[in-house]
Amino acid sequence: MLVFDELKKNDPQLRLVAVVLVAGLFILLAGLWWVQVVSAREYQSHLETQQFRTIRIPALRGKILDREGRVLAENRPRYNLSLYLDDLRKPFKVAFDAEYAQATNARAQMIVGQEKKLGRALTKVERKQFAFKTEQLKGFGVQTREQVAASVVAQVSAKLGEPLALDPKEFETAYEKARALPYPILKNMNAGQIARFQENYAGGQGVDLELQTVRNYPFGTLAAHLLGELRQDNSSIGDEYSFFNYRLPDFVGVTGVEGIYDSVLHGRAGQESVQVNNFGYRQSEDVDSQPAPGENIVLTVDLDLQRAAEAALLNHQGPDANAAVVVMDVLSGDVLAMASSPTFDPNDFAQGISREKYQQLQDKSAEKNRASQENYAPGSIFKVVVGLAALEAGLNPDKPYTVEPNPLDSAHGLYDVNHVKVKDTAPPGQYNFKRAVERSSNSYFIQIGLQTGVNRVVALAEKFHFGERANLLPRQETSGDLPTLEQVHHNWREGDTAHLCIGQGAVAVTPLQMAVAYSAIANGGTIFWPRLVSRIEPQDTAAGGMTTNFPAAVVRDHIGVSARSLRILHNAMLGETEDVEGTGKAAVVGPQLRICGKTGTAQVQDSANRLIGHNYWFASFAPFENPKYAVVVLVQSPDESGSGGALCAPIAHDVYETILQKQTAGAPKILAAIN
C-alpha cells in the first residue's frame, strides 16, 4: 500500500511526514465521527430549533344542543383577508434595494458637495460621518416594507370596493414577531366580500383568504346565561405541550355551560410545524398532530320553551327588567327553560366585546343569572310550605278563620303579632284554607303558622332544601337563606315567625329553588336534584367515542307530606287560577291544561330597612290532573302597584301556551321518557 511503501524505505523524514499525515487525517476522521455520528441528534435538534416554529392549533369546540338536538352553540367558519409575508419577500427586497440605492446616491452627492466645499478629498474619518447608521438602515427596512404592504392593501381595497387600511405599527410588530403567520387586513368577511375577492384577486401576490373558526350562537341572546361567556385565551391546557412559538387565537369558557364543561367542549389542541428560513419566513409546513375536537353537550333545555320564556319576559317587561323564569319537568327535575333578564348576547363575547358594551352589561348586572345567582324574598309563594306544615300538623282546611280589618285601611286585613302589625293585601272576612290561598291572605297564614309552630315550618322548609344549593351551576348559584332550627330558638320572636310565614324576613330563595320546591309539591313530594346537562357525546358520531349520560330524576329528598295534604293544596292552588277570587287568573290557557298556581309579592328593603322595591312571583304547575311542568316567574320591580298576578302570571301564561301548543301538535319527546 502507498503508506507502507514509504515506511519500509529507509527514509526516516518521509516516514515522519507520513506518520504526521496519518495522525492528522485520523484526527479529522475522529472529529467527523464525533460530530456527524455521535452528536448527530444534538445538531439535528439545534437545526430544528432554529428552523422550525411550532404553532398551536386550537381544536374544534364542542357544540351545545338542546334536548331535541337543536344547536344552541356551534362553530362557524370565518374568513379573514390576510397578508402572507413570505410571498412579499421579493417585493420587500426590491423596494429596499431601490431605497438603499437612492440613499447611497444621495449620500455620494453629499460627499461630493462636501469635498467641493473643502476643496479636497475627504479623509476616512470624515467619510465615516456619512456612513449609514444601523438605525437608518433599519428605518429603510421598516419604511419600504410598510410601503409595499400598504400598496398591496390599497390594490386589494380597490378591487374589493372596501376601504382597507394598514396600521403601520401593528404591521411592523407582526413582521418582527410573527413573520411566519398570516397578517389579517380584513377580518370576518361576508359572503359578498369573499366572492368579490375570489373573482378579482385570487392568485394575487401576498394576499389570500385565511380560514378560522369562530364560536357562534345562532339564536343570539337565547339561553345566554345557561350557555355562558367565552374569553380569549390560547394558553396550553392540562397536559398539553407548553412551548409553542406561536399560538392561534383560542377561547376558554368562563361562565355557564361553556365554563363548567370547558374541559369537555374544548378538545385538545393540535400542533403544526412551520419550517422557516434564516429570515423567519415560512418555507413549508407540516401538521404534527391533528387537534382532537371537543365533545358536544346536550342540555335538558327545550328550545321552544326557552324561547317562549324569554319572549314573554321581553314582551311583558321589556329588556331592562330584573326578572327570571324557570320551567322544570316535575317528574325528573330536568330544567326545561331558565331565563334571566336583563340578558346579553354571547356572540359579543365570542367575537371580542367592546369596552363600552361590556360597561353597559355591567351597569345592568346583565351577566348575573337571576334564576339561580340572586337571593329573593319569596313572599306569599312561601305560604305553601306553611300551609303544608299546618295541614300535616292537623289543620282543618275547612275551618273558617276571621281576618280582622286594618283600622287604617278597612279594605285590607291586618294581623297584630305582639305589636308587630302585618298588613294584608286581602280584604277582611272569613277565610278557609282554599280562600286563603286564592286571595293570599297574610293573616290566615300567620295564624296557622303560629299555631303550627315555627319548628315544624322550618323543619319542612329544610326538607325542601331551602337555604342550600342545588349544584346545578357551580359558582353561579346562591344558596338562599333559611333560619336554622337553632336560630329560631335564639333571639327569635313571634314577629319573626309572622314574617317567615309570609315569606319575608329571614327567608330568601332563588327561582330555581322555587321550581324544585313546586315540582315536589306537584309530583307528590320528591325533591329532585335538578339536571341541566343530559349527556355528553362525541362531535363526530361516525368516529366512535363514548357518550356519557347523566341520569335524570336523581332523588335528593322526600318532603314526607301526606297525599291528602298535597291534594288539598293542589285544589287550593287550582282555585288560584280558576276561581273568581283567584289572583292567578291571567295564567290560564284553557281546560286542556289546568294550572295550579300561587302568586306572591315580597317587599325588598335596603340595609336601612327602607322599601326600595317588590319581588313579584308566580309559581305554578300543570296540568292539575297529572302534573308534568312547573313554571316559576319572578319580576323584581320598584313599581308598588304591581302584583304577582298582574306582572308574572301573564308571563307564565305565554309559557303554558307554548307547552299546550307542543302537546297538541304531538311534539315528540317533550319530556325524556321517564316512568
Place this chain on the structure above:
Amino acid sequence: MTNDALNEKYARLDRLQLLALAGLMLVGTAFVFSATMVNPVETEKFWFAQLWFRQVMWYVLGIGAAVALCLVDYHPLARWSYVAYWAMILCLVAVLIPHIGQTHGGARRWIDLPFYQFQPSEFAKLAFILAGANFWSRPPDELKRPEVFWLGIGLMLLPFLLILKEPDLGSALVLLPTGLVMMLVAGTPRRFLLRLLSGVGIVAVLMVADILFAPVHWRIPMQDYQRQRLLVYFGKDFATADATPAEKAAARELQRKCSYQGQQALISVGSGGFWGKGWHQPDSQTALGFLPAGAAHNDFIFSVIAEEEGFVGSIVVLTLYAVVLFTGLRIAGQARDRLGKLVAVGVVTLLFSHVFINIGMNIRIVPVTGIPLPLLSYGGSSVLCSLIALGLMQNVYMNRRGY
C-alpha cells in the same frame, strides 16, 4: 516501438493520483452547484454565467496550466524559481498598496484585473515551494551551517509577513508547516528544528494567552476579527469582567454574530448524520439561508458536503484527499533527486495544511480562518494553484527515472 513509447508515456503519469483528482473535481462541481443554486439570483443567470460552470472553467484552465508545466522537466523550472519568488514578493507588496490592491470584506488581498481577481498569496505559496525546494536541495552539509538555516527562515518569513499584513492569517500560517517540513526532509539538523519549534511554540502560547487573558494595553495589535475568531474558538466571553451590563449585552450580541458562521457550519455538518440529507435539497441549511450564502460555496463548502452526504460523504472526501496526499508521498519517495523530493513534500504539506485547517474549521477543532479547501472551494486562484501544484508533482513523478 512507438507503442512502447506511448505506453511509457502513459505509465509516466501517476494514474491513481489523477483518478483521485478527477473525483475531487467532480465533487467540487457538484457541490458548488448545490451551494450556489439555492440563490434565486444565481438560478436566473445563464448557465454559462453560473458559478459552478465557472468552476469547471477554472478546472480546465488549471489542467491546461498543469499540462503545460509537465511538458518541461522540473529542473529548468526550478532555475526560474527565484525569479518567480521575487515576482510574487513584488505582487504581495503591490497588493498592500491602497489603489492597486482591492479590499473585499475588510481584507486587501486581491488585485482586480479586468476578467479575474488575482490573489497573489495563493501563487506566492507555490513560488515559495519551488524556491524553498531549490534552496534546501543543496548538499546536507551546507544545511548544518547556521547562516544557511537563518537564510532559509528568512525565505519563509518574508512572504509570511507580507501575507499576514494583508491581513490573511490563514494563508500565512500554511507557509510555516510547509517550510518546516521541507527543512526537515531536506536534512536540516534536528537541533535547529527543535529549537525553532520550541521557539515558535512558546510564541504561539504567549500570543494566545495574550489574546485571551491580557488586559487592554498589553494586547498585541491584531485585527479585530482575528481576535474575535480566536475568542469564539476558545469560547471566551467577549466582554471583560468589569464591563457594564450594557457593554456585556452588546458584547454578547457581537459574539453571537461572530460565532454564527462557525456555529451554522457545525450544525450543518452534525445534522447531516450518517447518510446525509441528499444532494441539493430545498430544506438544507444553505437553502434556508442559515449557512451564509457568501461562505457556503468557498470556505464552508465542506459543511455543504457534510450536510448533504453525511458521514459517508465526508469519508469519501477525506479518502480522495488521502489518496492524493499519499500518492504525493510516494512520488516524493520515488523522486530522482532532492529537488524533486522537496517539491513533492512541499506540495503535499501545503495541501494537507489546507485540508486539515479547513475541515477542522468546519467541525470546530480549529478556529475559523479564511482558508479554501483545495479543488472543492469555489475560487479561481485557489483552483489554479492547486492544479499547478499537482502538475508539479506529476512532473516530478514523470521525471523520476531521469532518462
